[in-house]
Amino acid sequence: MNSIDxxxxxxxxxxxxxxxxxxxxxxxxxxxKVAITSAKPQTTRNKILTVFTDDEAQxxxxxxxxxxxxxxxxxxxxxxxxxxxxxxxDVILWLVEPDPYIxxxxxxxxxxxxxxxxxxxxxxxxxxxxxxERIEVVKAAFAEKASFADAYSVSALKGIGTDALLxxxxxxxxxxPPFYEEDTLTDLPERDIxxxxxxEKALRNLKDEVPHGIAVTIERMREREGRDxxxxxxxxxxxxxxxxxxxxxxxxxxxxxxxxxxxARRDIERLLETKVFLKIFVKVRRDxxxxxxxxxxxGYRGRS
Numbered sequence: 428m429n430s431i432d433x434x435x436x437x438x439x440x441x442x443x444x445x446x447x448x449x450x451x452x453x454x455x456x457x458x459x460k461v462a463i464t465s466a467k468p469q470t471t472r473n474k475i476l477t478v479f480t481d482d483e484a485q486x487x488x489x490x491x492x493x494x495x496x497x498x499x500x501x502x503x504x505x506x507x508x509x510x511x512x513x514x515x516x517d518v519i520l521w522l523v524e525p526d527p528y529i530x531x532x533x534x535x536x537x538x539x540x541x542x543x544x545x546x547x548x549x550x551x552x553x554x555x556x557x558x559x560e561r562i563e564v565v566k567a568a569f570a571e572k573a574s575f576a577d578a579y580s581v582s583a584l585k586g587i588g589t590d591a592l593l594x595x596x597x598x599x600x601x602x603x604p605p606f607y608e609e610d611t612l613t614d615l616p617e618r619d620i621x622x623x624x625x626x627e628k629a630l631r632n633l634k635d636e637v638p639h640g641i642a643v644t645i646e647r648m649r650e651r652e653g654r655d656x657x658x659x660x661x662x663x664x665x666x667x668x669x670x671x672x673x674x675x676x677x678x679x680x681x682x683x684x685x686x687x688x689x690x691a692r693r694d695i696e697r698l699l700e701t702k703v704f705l706k707i708f709v710k711v712r713r714d715x716x717x718x719x720x721x722x723x724x725x726g727y728r729g730r731s
Contacts, residue, residue, distance in 0.1 A: 437517030527568035
């Protein structure tokens with residue numbers, strides 16, 4: 428690393444409405460998949476911390492649930508997670524679609540940003556799908572509604588424009604020593620990442636009415652005794668709200684659950700760099716999204 432006099436470090440929050448690509452961008456910026464992604468909105472539930480370190484700077488990224496109107500206690504928690512990072516951040520990345528129309532969801536984000544005194548970078552995602560002229564129209568539309576320090580267009584999915592964005596973020600961070608060791612990628616325990624991988628595969632495979640009613644817990648995760656190949660046994664539970672949802676998760680002849688398990692196992696083995704035996708159970712816990720005790724038990728802490 429460079430001299431501490433020239434090294435920069437700070438917290439970078441990613442905010443925006445649901446399903447705008449925050450997790451995809453964060454994964455792209457750190458160069459590794461940590462946060463799960465899905466075409467469905469509100470995929471991210473907890474604040475996720477990841478770290479990018481090079482010779483010039485350390486950026487601690489805070490990915491957040493999409494800013495939305497909460498209708499359950501789980502939704503309340505997600506909004507608390509999304510808004511709390513604004514106080515922690517040195518720089519805020521505000522992701523938007525390449526669309527000049529500013530509706531209620533974007534207005535809600537603008538209201539939160541107006542309360543923050545932190546510098547904001549407007550990021551127009553999916554820039555590969557529209558013309559440069561369209562990008563300029565979008566920038567102008569948002570400039571009329573809110574103030575921001577800078578604006579960039581990127582494709583989080585394809586990595587277009589992300590190098591220039593990293594350089595811009597570095598320039599805005601304060602000088603100071605790193606917060607984490609050089610090889611740190613995230614503060615999430617492996618068990619939490621494994622649970623999130625399983626939830627991602629459920630999100631990608633299940634019907635629209637099911638995913639927001641599920642949670643995943645890891646009951647057991649340890650290396651199998653008597654083996655010298657590092658095989659890890661994992662027992663997980665998918666929690667759903669209704670008996671009908673349980674049937675959908677399991678699928679005819681258990682095919683859906685097998686598909687979710689097979690997809691998850693491949694990513695988990697890449698994460699842990701060893702073979703995995705994954706067993707998934709499905710249980711019904713009615714109205715868990717509005718039950719503080721269950722929410723706490725499923726890892727959504729900090730609720731009132």
